[in-house]
Amino acid sequence: MDKIIIQGGNNRLVGTVQIEGAKNAVLPLLAATVLASKGKTILTNVPVLSDVFTMNNVVRGLNTTVDFNQDEHEIVVDASQDITEEAPYKYVSKMRASIVVLGPILARNGHAKVSMPGGCTIGSRPIDLHLKGLEAMGAEITQTAGYIEAKADKLHGAHIYMDFPSVGATQNIMMAATLAEGTTVIENAAREPEIVDLAVLLNKMGAKIRGAGTETLTILGVKELTGTKHSVVQDRIEAGTFMVAAAMTGGDVLIQDAIWEHNRPLLAKLQEMGVSVTEEEEGIRIQSDLSRLKAVSVKTLPHPGFPTDMQAQFTALMTVVRGESTMIETVFENRFQHLEEMRRMGLHSEIMRDTARIVGGQKLQGAEVMSTDLRASAALILTGLIASGETKVSKLEHLDRGYYLFHEKLAALGANIKRVKEDDDE
Numbered sequence: 001m002d003k004i005i006i007q008g009g010n011n012r013l014v015g016t017v018q019i020e021g022a023k024n025a026v027l028p029l030l031a032a033t034v035l036a037s038k039g040k041t042i043l044t045n046v047p048v049l050s051d052v053f054t055m056n057n058v059v060r061g062l063n064t065t066v067d068f069n070q071d072e073h074e075i076v077v078d079a080s081q082d083i084t085e086e087a088p089y090k091y092v093s094k095m096r097a098s099i100v101v102l103g104p105i106l107a108r109n110g111h112a113k114v115s116m117p118g119g120c121t122i123g124s125r126p127i128d129l130h131l132k133g134l135e136a137m138g139a140e141i142t143q144t145a146g147y148i149e150a151k152a153d154k155l156h157g158a159h160i161y162m163d164f165p166s167v168g169a170t171q172n173i174m175m176a177a178t179l180a181e182g183t184t185v186i187e188n189a190a191r192e193p194e195i196v197d198l199a200v201l202l203n204k205m206g207a208k209i210r211g212a213g214t215e216t217l218t219i220l221g222v223k224e225l226t227g228t229k230h231s232v233v234q235d236r237i238e239a240g241t242f243m244v245a246a247a248m249t250g251g252d253v254l255i256q257d258a259i260w261e262h263n264r265p266l267l268a269k270l271q272e273m274g275v276s277v278t279e280e281e282e283g284i285r286i287q288s289d290l291s292r293l294k295a296v297s298v299k300t301l302p303h304p305g306f307p308t309d310m311q312a313q314f315t316a317l318m319t320v321v322r323g324e325s326t327m328i329e330t331v332f333e334n335r336f337q338h339l340e341e342m343r344r345m346g347l348h349s350e351i352m353r354d355t356a357r358i359v360g361g362q363k364l365q366g367a368e369v370m371s372t373d374l375r376a377s378a379a380l381i382l383t384g385l386i387a388s389g390e391t392k393v394s395k396l397e398h399l400d401r402g403y404y405l406f407h408e409k410l411a412a413l414g415a416n417i418k419r420v421k422e423d424d425d426e
Contacts, residue, residue: 003420006384019238020235021235025193025235033227042074042229044232045231050401055097058095062079087105137173157184157220160173166190178202178225191215196233197232204230236262236263241382243258243266247273265304296325298311298314300331301330312376313379324359339351366388368394370393371396378403
């Protein structure tokens with residue numbers, strides 16, 4: 001088991017960092033490749049992450065050919081053979097995002113069997129919205145022995161209103177609707193950039209989708225989809241994590257290829273806090289003077305609100321700002337676990353239901369801490385940059401799900417950080 005060790009207190013980050021393709025985009029894109037009964041689908045700008053390997057195995061287990069060229073960051077999927085109806089349990093159980101193969105398998109075969117998904121322990125994240133949408137399109141759903149089974153002689157178009165703009169449910173229903181008979185309308189659909197990226201791929205494959213990025217999606221079903229080539233959109237959460245890292249270390253960092261529109265809610269809060277944010281030709285530059293930063297209040301919301309996937313990292317930034325900041329988490333009910341670990345480093349914070357009150361500007365000390373989920377792992381590492389002394393972060397399997405060579409990128413910007421085998425950390 002690996003650990004990341006940070007020598008904190010003098011880690012002003014300066015330079016340029018290159019971000020990867022989006023984890024939250026590539027996973028549903030891989031699920032969508034199952035829909036192509038002709039040709040091969042080529043995905044480029046693919047991040048080399050453990051979640052990508054897991055999803056590759058999920059798709060491969062459906063009788064497809066999946067080739068991942070890690071050096072070229074490219075995946076080629078051939079799903080032109082008859083695909084199987086059951087997604088392999090040993091991979092689906094590792095990752096919640098893998099539930100998005102349910103819609104594509106059902107649309108392609110008329111029958112799908114997928115185990116209940118696993119993943120981060122940040123909240124209940126029920127999948128009832130996925131199932132209600134598929135039922136509205138004519139699917140018969142049963143849940144037995146830890147599996148979801150869906151059957152439909154032929155899916156048909158439907159008018160679906162979602163009680164909550166769930167990203168996964170929007171993706172699952174949208175993919176299923178591409179091969180359904182007639183027109184499907186999804187109201188209160190998720191509007192994330194990753195939804196738009198999925199719609200772009202599907203339309204390249206021959207689907208007819210309108211309204212991606214708005215509250216209403218309209219999908220006209222077609223008879224078949226064909227493989228195509230598509231570049232995965234840049235990772236706004238990785239970009240945001242480095243923006244926060246630059247801000248909290250008083251740094252000057254250019255996040256290359258970061259997209260302003262995708263990071264707008266985060267950038268607005270950084271500017272409100274007093275961070276200098278500049279859009280340049282090559283990306284977004286973050287410059288920070290710690291003495292000028294002020295406390296803010298943040299509330300996570302579905303896109304285009306402040307992303308819940310940036311909540312943990314932003315609370316790390318709040319620790320260096322004098323005064324009392326507030327973080328309200330409205331998306332997941334169990335996403336403040338990292339604050340308990342930060343308290344081991346001297347953080348003064350109080351959690352009341354969905355609200356965390358953080359007293360910033362206090363001196364933090366390095367400590368041994370443990371990642372509780374993907375974004376928490378990044379937040380703990382960032383906190384280690386500004387805490388005095390040595391911080392050791394363990395349970396890095398969470399980090400590896402969403403960040404590629406995170407410690408190396410921080411080190412290239414000037415951080416005193418290394419990754420070691422647990423046996424070697426002496």
